[in-house]
Amino acid sequence: MDLVLSTSTKDQIQGLSKNLHDIYEEKLVVNKDLTRQLVSFQANKQTPVYRWFKYKEGFSAALIEYLLEKTCVRSGILLDPFAGAGTTVFIASRRGLDAVGIELLPIGYEVMKVRKAISNGGASKVRAAVGRWLAETPWRQENEKVAIQHLKITKGAYAEDTEALLAQYLRRIEREGDPVVQEALRFVALCVLESISFTRKDGQYLRWDHRSGRRAGKNTFDKGKIYSFEEAITNKLREIYEDLGQPSDLFGTNYVEARGHIELIKASVLEALPGHPSETFDGIVTSPPYCNRYDYTRTYALELALLGVDEEGVKALRQAMVSCTVENREKQPGNWGDRVEEALDAFNSQDLLQAIIRFLYEEKAANRLNNNGIPRMVRNYFLEMSLVIFECARVLKSGAPLVMVNDNVRYAGIDIPVDLILSEIARKAGLAVEKIWVLPRGKGNSSQQMGRHGRTELRKCVYIWRKL
Numbered sequence: 001m002d003l004v005l006s007t008s009t010k011d012q013i014q015g016l017s018k019n020l021h022d023i024y025e026e027k028l029v030v031n032k033d034l035t036r037q038l039v040s041f042q043a044n045k046q047t048p049v050y051r052w053f054k055y056k057e058g059f060s061a062a063l064i065e066y067l068l069e070k071t072c073v074r075s076g077i078l079l080d081p082f083a084g085a086g087t088t089v090f091i092a093s094r095r096g097l098d099a100v101g102i103e104l105l106p107i108g109y110e111v112m113k114v115r116k117a118i119s120n121g122g123a124s125k126v127r128a129a130v131g132r133w134l135a136e137t138p139w140r141q142e143n144e145k146v147a148i149q150h151l152k153i154t155k156g157a158y159a160e161d162t163e164a165l166l167a168q169y170l171r172r173i174e175r176e177g178d179p180v181v182q183e184a185l186r187f188v189a190l191c192v193l194e195s196i197s198f199t200r201k202d203g204q205y206l207r208w209d210h211r212s213g214r215r216a217g218k219n220t221f222d223k224g225k226i227y228s229f230e231e232a233i234t235n236k237l238r239e240i241y242e243d244l245g246q247p248s249d250l251f252g253t254n255y256v257e258a259r260g261h262i263e264l265i266k267a268s269v270l271e272a273l274p275g276h277p278s279e280t281f282d283g284i285v286t287s288p289p290y291c292n293r294y295d296y297t298r299t300y301a302l303e304l305a306l307l308g309v310d311e312e313g314v315k316a317l318r319q320a321m322v323s324c325t326v327e328n329r330e331k332q333p334g335n336w337g338d339r340v341e342e343a344l345d346a347f348n349s350q351d352l353l354q355a356i357i358r359f360l361y362e363e364k365a366a367n368r369l370n371n372n373g374i375p376r377m378v379r380n381y382f383l384e385m386s387l388v389i390f391e392c393a394r395v396l397k398s399g400a401p402l403v404m405v406n407d408n409v410r411y412a413g414i415d416i417p418v419d420l421i422l423s424e425i426a427r428k429a430g431l432a433v434e435k436i437w438v439l440p441r442g443k444g445n446s447s448q449q450m451g452r453h454g455r456t457e458l459r460k461c462v463y464i465w466r467k468l
C-alpha cells in the first residue's frame with residue numbers, strides 16, 4: 001500500500017515539477033560569468049582582507065561587486081539577513097552604501113565585528129600591534145596559559161605543544177591594553193584553528209585526521225599538512241600586516257576602509273527582521289543556509305569553543321538556525337511579523353512543495369530514508385524561508401532587488417527545485433521574478449544518493465527578484 005501511495009505521489013511530483021519548470025523556463029538563464037569560483041569563497045583566497053578568515057560557505061567579494069553592478073544598486077542601504085563573515089556588508093560599505101548584516105552564528109558575527117572595528121579607524125593601531133607581535137613573538141615568553149575550553153567534539157583537536165602555545169598566545173593578549181587590539185589578536189588565532197588542528201571542516205561534521213589517534217587503526221583520513229602554531233600564526237600575522245598596509249585603489253578606497261555605515265545585528269533573522277520598519281532597504285543580497293544537512297555548529301566547533309560557547313549554547317544555536325540539519329525541530333512561533341499568515345498560506349498552498357513533503361513522510365513511514373529527520377528538515381526549511389522571504393519583501397523599498405544564492409537538493413531520489421519553489425513563494429510575497437541565473441555547471445548530490453539513484457546535475461542558482 002505504501003509503495004502504491006509513494007509511486008503516485010512521485011508521479012504527481014513529476015507533473016507539478018514540470019509545470020513549474022514550464023512557468024519559469026524563460027527566467028532560467030545560464031550565466032557564464034558565474035563560475036563556481038566566483039560564487040564560492042574560493043575567489044577570496046587572493047583578495048586582501050577577505051582572505052583572512054576562511055568562511056567556506058561565504059561568497060566572494062567579486063561576486064557582490066558584480067551583483068551590485070548588474071542590479072544597479074548604487075546608493076542607499078543594503079541588507080544581508082544571513083551575513084556570514086560579512087562579504088555583502090563590507091563590499092557595500094566600500095562602495096559607499098550603508099549596510100546592515102544579521103548573523104546568528106557567533107563566529108560569523110565575531111569576524112564581522114573585528115573587521116568593522118578595523119575598517120572604522122582601527123587599521124593603523126591594529127597594524128602596529130600585529131607588526132610588533134610579528135617582530136617580538138611575545139607569546140613565546142609567556143609563562144601563564146589560558147585554559148582552552150573544549151566541546152565534546154573538539155577534545156584532542158590539537159597536539160599538546162600546539163595547544164600549550166595557543167594557550168600562551170591567548171594569555172598574552174590579555175596583557176594588551178586596547179580592547180580593539182585584543183579582539184584583533186584573538187581573531188588572528190581564530191583564523192588558524194583549523195590549520196593547526198587534526199580536523200577538517202567537512203560540512204556536516206569535523207573530520208578527524210588519523211594522526212589525532214581517534215579511532216586508531218580504523219581511520220585513514222589524512223588532511224595534509226598540519227601547521228605548527230608558530231608557522232600558522234606568524235603567516236597569518238604577516239598576511240594581516242601586509243593587507244593593512246595596502247595602498248588605496250583608483251577610487252581612493254581599499255579593502256580595509258569602510259565608507260558607508262555598517263550595522264551588525266547578532267540575532268536570528270526570524271526574530272530580528274519583524275521589528276524593522278517597512279520599505280527601508282534599497283537592496284538585499286544574501287545566501288541563506290542551503291537545505292543540505294550542513295551543520296554550521298559542528299563545522300565551526302573549534303571556533304565556537306574558543307569563543308566560549310558551551311554544549312548547551314551549541315544545541316540552542318543549532319535549533320535557532322534556519323532548519324538545515326536533520327536535528328532541527330519545529331521552532332516555537334515567536335514574533336514572526338505581520339505577514340506570518342500570508343507566509344504560511346504561501347507555504348501551505350505551494351502544491352509541488354506539499355507533494356514533496358508528503359512523499360518524504362511516506363518514504364519515512366516505509367523505512368526507506370537514510371535518515372528519518374529529512375522530511376521535518378525539508379518542511380521546516382521551506383516554512384522558515386517563507387517567513388524570511390515575506391519579511392524581506394516587506395522591508396524592501398518598491399523597485400529594490402532581492403538577490404539570493406542557493407542550491408537545489410535531492411532527497412530519496414527526488415530533485416527538489418529550491419529555486420522554483422522559493423521563487424513561487426517570493427512571487428506571492430510581492431516580488432517579481434526577474435531572472436534565475438543558473439551556474440554553468442551544477443553539482444551532484446551525496447555519494448549515497450548517486451549510488452542509489454544515479455547521477456544528475458543539481459542547479460546552483462542566483463535568483464534576482466524585485467519588489468513590485
Ligand SMILES: C[S@@+](CC[C@H](N)C(=O)[O-])C[C@H]1O[C@@H](n2cnc3c(N)ncnc32)[C@H](O)[C@@H]1O
Nearest residue numbers: 058059082084085087104105268269289321322
Ligand atoms: C551561506 S552562509 C552566508 C555566507 C555569507 N554570504 C558570506 O559571504 O560570508 C549562511 C549564513 O546564515 C546564517 N544563519 C543560519 N540561520 C540563521 C538565522 N536564523 N538567522 C541569522 N543567520 C542565520 C549561518 O550562520 C551562515 O553564516
